[in-house]
Amino acid sequence: MNGMAGHMTANGGGDSAPLAFTPEIEAETAPVWERLRARMPAVEWPIHAPLIAAINRLKRAKHAVILGHNYMTPEIFHGVADFVGDSLSLAREAARTDARIIVQAGVLFMAETSKVLSPDKTVLIPDLQAGCSLATSITAADVRLIRSRYPDLPVVTYVNTTADVKAETDICCTSGNAVQVVEHIAREWGVNRVVLLPDEFLARNVARQTSVQIVAWAGRCEVHERFTGREIDELRVMYPHAQVLAHPECPPDVLAASDFAGSTAAMTDYVTRLKPRQVVLVTECAMADNVAAESPETEFLRPCNLCPHMKRITLANIYDALRHDRYCVEVASSVASRARLAVQRMIDLPPPPAPARYDLVKARYHVNVELI
Ligand code: 13P
Numbered sequence: 063m064n065g066m067a068g069h070m071t072a073n074g075g076g077d078s079a080p081l082a083f084t085p086e087i088e089a090e091t092a093p094v095w096e097r098l099r100a101r102m103p104a105v106e107w108p109i110h111a112p113l114i115a116a117i118n119r120l121k122r123a124k125h126a127v128i129l130g131h132n133y134m135t136p137e138i139f140h141g142v143a144d145f146v147g148d149s150l151s152l153a154r155e156a157a158r159t160d161a162r163i164i165v166q167a168g169v170l171f172m173a174e175t176s177k178v179l180s181p182d183k184t185v186l187i188p189d190l191q192a193g194c195s196l197a198t199s200i201t202a203a204d205v206r207l208i209r210s211r212y213p214d215l216p217v218v219t220y221v222n223t224t225a226d227v228k229a230e231t232d233i234c235c236t237s238g239n240a241v242q243v244v245e246h247i248a249r250e251w252g253v254n255r256v257v258l259l260p261d262e263f264l265a266r267n268v269a270r271q272t273s274v275q276i277v278a279w280a281g282r283c284e285v286h287e288r289f290t291g292r293e294i295d296e297l298r299v300m301y302p303h304a305q306v307l308a309h310p311e312c313p314p315d316v317l318a319a320s321d322f323a324g325s326t327a328a329m330t331d332y333v334t335r336l337k338p339r340q341v342v343l344v345t346e347c348a349m350a351d352n353v354a355a356e357s358p359e360t361e362f363l364r365p366c367n368l369c370p371h372m373k374r375i376t377l378a379n380i381y382d383a384l385r386h387d388r389y390c391v392e393v394a395s396s397v398a399s400r401a402r403l404a405v406q407r408m409i410d411l412p413p414p415p416a417p418a419r420y421d422l423v424k425a426r427y428h429v430n431v432e433l434i
């Protein structure tokens with residue numbers, strides 16, 4: 063990087079005056095560059111480094127915290143996020159932080175969850191368009207109709223839903239604890255059938271791991287539904303020694319063809335603990351980039367898919383969010399109080415003894431779930 067400092071300016075697409083890549087900024091951000099240099103072209107660093115330094119200063123000045131999902135780009139994940147993880151760990155962190163401001167480096171449903179759990183804090187999302195195909199697949203009115211059709215069954219909602227939807231349901235789950243939550247609520251209600259909304263594939267994958275019957279909704283993650291079992295079979299031919307790890311939002315034939323399936327946190331844990339020589343992370347592309355910084359001995363193979371919603375979050379709009387306190391996420395108090403019950407019930411459960419592993423007993427239980 064020597065010789066670049068002082069000659070480059072950057073605003074990274076934000077509305078701010080260009081920020082200079084000075085020798086001071088270069089020195090201040092050197093530890094982050096050390097983590098990223100193997101994964102990022104050097105020419106990009108003079109653009110990222112001034113924004114990273116400016117964001118970290120603003121965070122301290124405003125007593126703000128940045129919660130970064132595992133799908134954030136490496137410069138966000140390693141450069142400015144105070145906490146990184148899957149949806150479950152970010153929700154737990156949102157409930158316990160004492161910061162004045164939470165900046166959600168993730169999508170809108172995650173920011174709403176933070177606001178629901180911390181109603182007195184300012185919760186900012188850098189781009190209001192950062193949505194989720196699962197969250198838009200179902201409305202509160204749909205859930206009310208489902209309740210009238212299945213009045214004796216508890217309704218579990220995946221956190222990838224709006225606060226309005228969570229407010230209509232009994233308990234939330236994430237991909238990291240869905241089996242545990244389904245079994246817990248079935249025990250509590252004394253039933254052997256549970257409605258699990260809105261991700262059809264998560265529901266089908268959970269059904270294979272529990273004796274509880276599942277009623278599902280036909281929502282899909284637009285990123286994970288594109289993977290196919292055939293793609294995994296072809297990969298196995300090309301890379302016979304590679305470990306294949308898939309997210310449970312993928313279709314069941316993808317999980318059946320994989321070595322392991324779990325939440326984004328469970329995948330990270332798998333790679334950092336077991337250090338496979340070659341791995342394929344069947345999920346969003348940023349996962350491989352972020353885990354690679356901790357796992358130099360592992361080769362990360364493609365394919366992966368990009369989530370267009372997660373990719374709306376950039377260093378430039380995080381910087382603008384902090385400078386202008388925008389965009390404030392609000393949830394009506396009547397909705398928030400009911401949604402909080404559903405999220406808090408999930409958080410109050412003990413952390414799963416081990417991350418949910420959807421591959422443990424392939425198709426041991428129900429293959430046929432009831433689709434509403
Ligand atoms: P995790 O809960 O595994 O982090 O997944 C969230 C998500 O949006 C996956 O697509």
Ligand code: SF4
Binds near residue numbers: 193194370
């Ligand atoms: Fe939603 Fe899928 Fe993107 Fe996750 S990856 S935010 S589930 S669209």
